[in-house]
Amino acid sequence: MTIRVAIAGVTGKVGGPLAKAVVQSNDLTLVGAIARSNTGRKLGDVLGIPGLDVPIRATVADALSVPCDVLIDYTRADAVKGHVLAALEHGAHVVIGSSGLSDEDFAEIDTVAKERDRGVFAAGNFAITAVLLQRFxxxxxxxxxxxxxxxxxxxxxxxxxxxxxxxxxxxxxxVRAPHYHVPVSSTVGHRDARGASIGKTQVHSVRLPGYTMSFEVIFGTGAERLTIRHDSLDAAGPYVGGTLLAVRKVQSLRGVVRGLDHLLGNGT
Incomplete structure (x- = not known):
């Protein structure tokens, strides 16, 4: 039996290539498509896939009127939480590719998922090389x-x-709390110049043309510095394989699981 999949954000940079990969697989069936644009059209006509007659729906609730095992969400930060809760309400498991959820959001989703006996998997990045960076x-x-x-x-x-x-x-x-020689709270001048405190770690965000997605962690000690960096040069390619891995695994989960490392058997 194949896994029935619906994709929210199906006409987006990742959603389109992901839909094509689902259609080409032997163990997955695309049964639902959600997008703000092209509502009512057949997905195959929009993506150039002959014979794919799945209609594009405006909302997750509309798409999940057709029985579905797993919803994949690649939409927007302000929409993903509502989509996840709607999918759980309909009895579907969820794979989250969208960012923007807080720890509090994940805690709420975890409670609902466990009540519904469903799995929700989320990863900040589905690229295998990004998982390796996290491990290193x-x-x-x-x-x-x-x-x-x-x-x-x-x-x-x-x-x-x-x-x-x-x-x-x-x-x-x-692992542990980082050591800062001058506590961030003691910054003289503009506190925001020290970045955002995410947990105990300082994080700085750059938003500019010319980037797809990159991130780096810089370690410093004495007269030495270590930089570990990941660059995504393609908007979709690195994420498709990891997302499909999550789709195939999420039905065995209960509650929220975060981080692709856990699905690769290297969660420690």
Whole structure:
């Protein structure tokens, strides 16, 4: 039996290539498509996939009137929470590719998912190389006491920091708290110049043309500096494989699980 999939943000930079990958797979079936544009049209006509007659719906609730096992969300920071809760209400598991959810949002979603006996998987970044950066950064944090994170994204990204940087900060905080020689609260001048405090880690966000998505963590100790950096040069390619892995795994989860490392068997 194939896994029935609906995609919110199906005509977006990641959603379109992801829909094509679902259609080409042997174990997944695309049954729902949600987008603000092209509502009512057949998805195949919009994406250039002959024979794909799934209609594009305006809302998740409309799309999930057709039975669905997993909703994938690649939409906007201000919409994703409502989409996730609507999917859980309809009995679907969820894979979250959108950023912008706070820890409080995830806690609320976790409660609802467990009540519904459903799994919700979220990753700040579905690229395997980004997962490797997170793993290497945790290793470095165990040895080097001071670090900060910088993320770089395209100019139209409205949420900051990115989900990737939030996730990295959370993981590093689990290793230990970074040491800052001058506490951020003691900054003289403009406190905001020290970035945002995400947990115990300082994160700085850059939003400029010319970037897709990049992030780096900088470690410093004495006369040495270590920089670990990840660059995405394509808007969709790095994320499709990791997202499909999550779709295939999420039905075995209960509640919220965050971070692709957990699905790769390397969550420690």
């Amino acid at each position: 950064a945790r290793m470095a944090a165990a040895e080097i006491p001071s670090w900060e994170i910088i993320d770089y994204c395209y100019e139209k990204k409205v949420d900051a920091p990115s989900g990737t940087s939030r996730e990295l900060a959370r993981q590093l905080d689990e």
